[in-house]
Amino acid sequence: MIFEHQQAKNSCSPHTHEQARLRIEVTVSGDQVTDIKRIVFVPEKWVRNDKDYEQLRKGIHQLVTLFGYSLIGLAALYAFITFQWSWFAFLIFGLILIGLALFNLVNIYDVLAFKLETSQSMVEQLFRSYSFLTALMLILAIMQAMIVAWFYKIAKSENKYRHTDIAIAVAIGGVCAALLSLMDRISHCCVPSWAQYVTAALVWPLAGTAVHVIDLFVTTTVKLSAWVLISNSIGSYARKQTALATISIAVITILTAAILAEPSLNHDIIGWVIGTSGFSIILGAAYYILFRYDVRMVIPTAATFVIVTQIKQLVLHAFPGAWKGTFAGLILVAIISFLLLQATNQHNRKG
Numbered sequence: 620m621i622f623e624h625q626q627a628k629n630s631c632s633p634h635t636h637e638q639a640r641l642r643i644e645v646t647v648s649g650d651q652v653t654d655i656k657r658i659v660f661v662p663e664k665w666v667r668n669d670k671d672y673e674q675l676r677k678g679i680h681q682l683v684t685l686f687g688y689s690l691i692g693l694a695a696l697y698a699f700i701t702f703q704w705s706w707f708a709f710l711i712f713g714l715i716l717i718g719l720a721l722f723n724l725v726n727i728y729d730v731l732a733f734k735l736e737t738s739q740s741m742v743e744q745l746f747r748s749y750s751f752l753t754a755l756m757l758i759l760a761i762m763q764a765m766i767v768a769w770f771y772k773i774a775k776s777e778n779k780y781r782h783t784d785i786a787i788a789v790a791i792g793g794v795c796a797a798l799l800s801l802m803d804r805i806s807h808c809c810v811p812s813w814a815q816y817v818t819a820a821l822v823w824p825l826a827g828t829a830v831h832v833i834d835l836f837v838t839t840t841v842k843l844s845a846w847v848l849i850s851n852s853i854g855s856y857a858r859k860q861t862a863l864a865t866i867s868i869a870v871i872t873i874l875t876a877a878i879l880a881e882p883s884l885n886h887d888i889i890g891w892v893i894g895t896s897g898f899s900i901i902l903g904a905a906y907y908i909l910f911r912y913d914v915r916m917v918i919p920t921a922a923t924f925v926i927v928t929q930i931k932q933l934v935l936h937a938f939p940g941a942w943k944g945t946f947a948g949l950i951l952v953a954i955i956s957f958l959l960l961q962a963t964n965q966h967n968r969k970g
Contacts, residue, residue, distance in 0.1 A: 679891070680884045687842060687878045688759075690871075694845035695762035697852065698769035708771035713764035716837070719830060720756035724749065726827045763841045770844045774915050774963045784909060785960070788916040791905045792923025795879065798897045800931050802883040802890040828944025829951065836925045836952045839879075843917040846875040846902075847910045854911070872906065873899045882928075915963055922956040925949075 698704045731748050732741075821827035850868045876898030883891040909916050926949050933945055 676884055676888055679888060680881070683877055683881045683884065686874050687881075690842060690845050690849075690874065690878070691759070691762050691766065694769070694849055695765040697849065698765050703772060704765060704768035705772045705775075706768070709764050709768035712767040712771075713761060716760035716764050717757060719834065719837075720760045721753075722830060723827075723834075724752055724756065726821045726823055726830075728822055763837065766841050766845050766848070769848055770914060773848065779964055780913060780915060780960065784913060784916055785919050787909055788919040789923045791901065791909070792920040793927055794901055795898060795920075796924050796927035796931070798894060798901070799880065799882060799928060802880070802894045803931075825944045825947075829948035832925065832929055832945055832948025833951055833955075835929070836921060836955070839925055840917055840921040842875065842878060843910075843921055844914060846871055847906065847914050847917060850906060851911055851914070868906070869903065872903050876902055879924075915960065918956050918959050922952050925952060 731745065850871055853864050853867050853871075856864075873895070877891075877895045879898050879902075880891050880894030883894045905920075929945055929949060933942060
């Protein structure tokens with residue numbers, strides 16, 4: 620009979636903090652050392668505090684997600700009520716967005732199947748899951764299509780854009796991406812979302828990774844468009860009450876900044892607060908300098924923001940299979956942005 624004994628010793632290293640200790644755990648089986656592990660001993664109080672912090676972080680994350688849906692819903696409702704939208708753009712982009720939503724639903728089949736319980740009918744569980752997700756994605760796709768249709772109608776009335784405006788828009792997107800990266804650097808390290816099990820378990824991982832990048836571009840463009848269009852509407856309806864209009868636009872700008880800084884919540888709350896403050900200043904200045912005069916400039920801004928942040932993810936947290944899909948998605952985002960800008964510019968040149 621061989622007896623196994625484990626013993627942990629605190630390290631004398633100066634890299635300790637209060638009750639936390641670097642420890643060396645030695646496993647002895649019989650008269651031989653069979654395993655040596657270096658671990659960090661964390662007091663139970665710290666674990667409890669971390670759980671409390673995690674609950675707070677998740678609560679804020681859910682609140683910010685609600686802000687995003689509310690912004691999109693408010694813009695879509697306003698466009699529908701005031702008839703400031705194009706049927707042509709609504710149908711075309713609506714079909715495209717619904718197609719992307721259905722693709723994502725089919726692509727996550729293995730993820731949903733993995734979470735099913737063996738004690739219940741598989742068909743019933745899949746039906747419940749897909750019914751809820753289908754309804755949610757279709758509603759979101761329709762609201763986004765309505766905002767794009769509003770965006771399209773306003774873009775048709777814009778003059779030919781200037782290349783200096785595009786340069787400014789690209790710079791704004793780059794600065795926002797740099798700020799988000801800075802928040803990631805000064806915050807706790809966290810595994811990026813696309814490197815988790817959900818991405819690896821997709822039915823078509825390569826296409827799913829590319830579509831994920833396109834989805835980021837679409838949602839970022841839609842949120843920025845909703846913010847600019849609502850702010851412009853507030854300004855046009857409150858010309859005699861400039862103070863009230865300024866306050867309302869500032870509130871919407873801060874909410875939009877909180878939405879854009881949401882990835883920082885995956886690290887810590889302080890980083891998100893700092894990021895929200897920084898985004899508020901950047902977006903506020905960008906609105907009065909550029910966006911309120913030409914809403915089309917949200918396209919290069921969103922494209923630059925997504926491209927830079929995704930390249931940063933690849934460089935720092937790349938895993939096998941991510942490069943091809945993400946790189947394909949980035950190329951598609953650049954092409955789509957160029958075509959959208961050229962289409963509106965060509966239309967205005969003819970007009």
